Amino acid sequence: MIAAALDDDECWTAVLSRDRAFDGRFVTGVLSTGIYCRPSCSARHPRRENVRFFAGAAEAREAGLRPCKRCLPDDVSRDEKAVLAAIETIKASEEVPALAGLAADAGYSVSHFQRLFTRMTGLSPAAYSRALRLERAAEALSGEKA
Ligand SMILES: [Zn+2]
Numbered sequence: 001m002i003a004a005a006l007d008d009d010e011c012w013t014a015v016l017s018r019d020r021a022f023d024g025r026f027v028t029g030v031l032s033t034g035i036y037c038r039p040s041c042s043a044r045h046p047r048r049e050n051v052r053f054f055a056g057a058a059e060a061r062e063a064g065l066r067p068c069k070r071c072l073p074d075d076v077s078r079d080e081k082a083v084l085a086a087i088e089t090i091k092a093s094e095e096v097p098a099l100a101g102l103a104a105d106a107g108y109s110v111s112h113f114q115r116l117f118t119r120m121t122g123l124s125p126a127a128y129s130r131a132l133r134l135e136r137a138a139e140a141l142s143g144e145k146a
Contacts (some may be wrong), residue, residue, distance in 0.1 A: 010122040011053040014039040020119060029065045036060035041071035072132050082106035083120045084115070087128070096129040 006014075006026060014022040022039040029036045032050040036057065037043065052061040057074050058066065065072050086102045102125055103113035117125050 008053055012038070012048060012051070015041075015051070016045065018042065024080050024120075027057055027060050027073050028052075029054050029060045029063060034065055034066040035068045036073055037063075037068040038071040038073045038076060041068055041073075043068065043070050079116050080120070082108060083117050084112075086117060086125060087121075090125065090129050090132060093129075095131075096126060099125050 006022075011022075011026055012026070013019075014026075015028050018040045020040040021072060024038075026039065028039060028046075029039070029047040029052040030050055031052060032046065036054065052063070054063065054065075057077065060073075061067075083106075086097075089097055089102060089105065099114060102108055102117075103110045107115055108116065110138045114124060117123075119126070121128055123131060
């Protein structure tokens, strides 16, 4: 199985560069050791011929692989869920939600949650809230003109 929307060469390049931006988009299965990893895993790189790429942890487990104890690839989806839930909270809130509250909802420390959110969205939670409000204001304005 090939990771969704990525070909094997792109996956392998991400693994070689330990590119964290690819965490959660696929996992790297290492047939010789029977484990699967995040693309950014800090473990020594396996030989290319022993590697298969999977769209997600579930697919890798189906193939009989175990999650790596070093990079904890299963936690990627937990991270993703936490950020997606925070985005929902931000969208549903009138005011910019407090970072501490968002982090507490996710069960993470404030600093960890801020890093996680920023890594996945490219914006801090506060900047994301402001951008969303600006976008809505612009939409409301253009709606009035029409
Ligand atoms: Zn790993």
